[in-house]
Amino acid sequence: METFIDIVLFGFLLLTAFAMMRLTNLFAVVMLSGVFSLLSAGLFVAMDAVDVAFTEAAVGAGITTVLMLTTMALTTREEKPSSHSRLLPMLLAFFIGAALLYATVDVPPFGSPDTPANTYLSTDYIDRTYKDMGLPNIVTGILASYRGFDTLGEVVVVFVAGVGVICLLHGRTRPKSKSGKKGGDA
Amino acid sequence: MYHHLILRVVSKLLIPPILLFGLYVQFHGDFGPGGGFQAGVIVAVGFILYGLVFGLDAMRRVAPPHVVRRMLAFGVLLYAGVGIANMLLGGEFLNYSTLASNPKDGQHYGIIIIELGVGITVAAVMIAVFTAFGSRTPSIKDTDW
Amino acid sequence: MFEDLTLDFIIQRYNYWMVIILMVTGLYIVVSRGNLVKKVIGLNLFQTAVFMLYISIGKVIGGTAPIYTDNPDEVYSNPLPHVLILTAIVVGVATMAVGMALIVRIRERYGTIEEDEIAEIEQKLDRQEAA
Numbered sequence: 001m002e003t004f005i006d007i008v009l010f011g012f013l014l015l016t017a018f019a020m021m022r023l024t025n026l027f028a029v030v031m032l033s034g035v036f037s038l039l040s041a042g043l044f045v046a047m048d049a050v051d052v053a054f055t056e057a058a059v060g061a062g063i064t065t066v067l068m069l070t071t072m073a074l075t076t077r078e079e080k081p082s083s084h085s086r087l088l089p090m091l092l093a094f095f096i097g098a099a100l101l102y103a104t105v106d107v108p109p110f111g112s113p114d115t116p117a118n119t120y121l122s123t124d125y126i127d128r129t130y131k132d133m134g135l136p137n138i139v140t141g142i143l144a145s146y147r148g149f150d151t152l153g154e155v156v157v158v159f160v161a162g163v164g165v166i167c168l169l170h171g172r173t174r175p176k177s178k179s180g181k182k183g184g185d186a
Numbered sequence: 187m188y189h190h191l192i193l194r195v196v197s198k199l200l201i202p203p204i205l206l207f208g209l210y211v212q213f214h215g216d217f218g219p220g221g222g223f224q225a226g227v228i229v230a231v232g233f234i235l236y237g238l239v240f241g242l243d244a245m246r247r248v249a250p251p252h253v254v255r256r257m258l259a260f261g262v263l264l265y266a267g268v269g270i271a272n273m274l275l276g277g278e279f280l281n282y283s284t285l286a287s288n289p290k291d292g293q294h295y296g297i298i299i300i301e302l303g304v305g306i307t308v309a310a311v312m313i314a315v316f317t318a319f320g321s322r323t324p325s326i327k328d329t330d331w
Numbered sequence: 332m333f334e335d336l337t338l339d340f341i342i343q344r345y346n347y348w349m350v351i352i353l354m355v356t357g358l359y360i361v362v363s364r365g366n367l368v369k370k371v372i373g374l375n376l377f378q379t380a381v382f383m384l385y386i387s388i389g390k391v392i393g394g395t396a397p398i399y400t401d402n403p404d405e406v407y408s409n410p411l412p413h414v415l416i417l418t419a420i421v422v423g424v425a426t427m428a429v430g431m432a433l434i435v436r437i438r439e440r441y442g443t444i445e446e447d448e449i450a451e452i453e454q455k456l457d458r459q460e461a462a
Contacts, residue, residue, distance in 0.1 A: 007345075010346075010349040013349070013353060014353065017353055020360070020372065020373075021356055026368055029372055033372055033375060033376070036376065036379065040379050040382075040383060043383060044383075044386055047389075048390060048391075048396045048408040049408070049412075049413050050219040050398075051219045051220070051221065051224075051417060052382070052386060052413050052417055053219075054211075054219045054224050055224050055417055056379075056382075056420060058227040059227055059420055060424075062227060062231050063231070063312055063424055064424060067316075067319070068371075068372070068431070070316070070319040070320060070431075071368060071431040071434055074435045074438065075368065075434060075444050076444060079364065079366040079368075079369050080366065080445050082365045082447075086363050089362040089363035090359065092359075093355045093356075093358055093359040094355075096355060096358065101348060101351055104344050104347045104348065104351070105344075109343035109344070110342075110344065110347070110390070110392075111390050111392035112391075113391045117388050117389065117409060117412075121411060122389075122409045122410060122411050132293065133294070133297070134290050134293075134294070135294075136218075136399040137218060137220075137398050138398065138407070139397055139398075139413045139414055139417070140215050140216055140220075140221050140301075141297075142410055142411065142414045143414050143417060143418075144221075144297040144300055145282060145297060147414060148300065149280060151265075151300070151418065152265055152280070154418045154421060155262055155303070155307050156262060157422050158307060158308060158422070159258060159259070159262050159307055159311065161311065161425035161426060162258055162307075162310070162314050162315060162425070162428075163258070164429050164432070165314070165315045165428050165429055165432045166255070166314055166315075166318055168318075168429070168432040169319060169435065169436075170318065217398075219398070223417065223420075223421050308421070315428050318432070319432070319435070322435065
């Protein structure tokens, strides 16, 4: 049953990705990227990653769509079709895809509990979290306590990005002739 | 603005539950899916919905830019402050067991405080980014969409 | 190599194949399209496909989400990729916000967001400066 859900979700995801590639109306592409984020959130739930699905739905289908729409309101709505040939990008994409597909022959099978990724550190974390912290949610325990330093770095990255956007889009916003005074600041 | 009547009424009904849900996700990150990042984004989405429906000036009155910028820095300082407080209490940087007499309770307190810091910073960044984008003059008029 | 293309082989690996196709689609959009907003959208697509690859490495068949239940011999999926991808999603949206702000400023400066038109305007400015 899970395999069936996976296949259906992947089918929809591939369809959405191809439609995003072919369309030139940017409004439609932005809406399709919101649909893509929601479908991938569903896929994450099917793979038991509930925290990640929550974040992807909130961030991908919420904030990303709003940001892209505000950018489109300030730039253009249509994409001009490109003038040079698409042969070289298609060859590049094909060769990279073929190399990656060749590498999946040696990958450990999907979902087995004794792959190297699932054995050494993770079983340790699953055992230790309740003894050390008494929290039911293992992901929060690892994020906030065992790997707390990485989360501090991430918060600083988000802060710096916010400061960067404020610095880039601050200042004169309306032409002086319209209202006779400078526009409000950001 | 009579042509936005439905939007105004529905968002007046929806925005308080959205903010409440954001607070719920923030403080129940220990017991179920959730945590600081998701809660920050949900609270910011509540404010952005208010700004989209009622106009950017109304949103600036509710979330003044200078307050939002101070919240931006306050979240990061809260997180790093917990680390420094741990160093002052005798442990290493970000070793939460020093915050209470029982190491388990110390970990609990530490995790709740830093998740609060993360949530405040993420919410403030999203609100500030939306306000920055929204205060530029658009080149596509409303009727051309 | 093709003689062991059994149904078992396909079921064990089709996840990775689908994700690789999505990744390559995103890469193709970035390389081949000239519109800057479309490039950023393609980059987002690439990024989400990479997240799916990581999460599918951590799945354990028969397991459940890594939140403690009362069952003592419950099998949990691997929580470590979830933590890494959580960080990556938020950092991704932060860098996308900066990218969009840069696109808005480029549009105000050059009047267009198509790559080849920007290159032409830059060449004209260089020639004017050299003359």
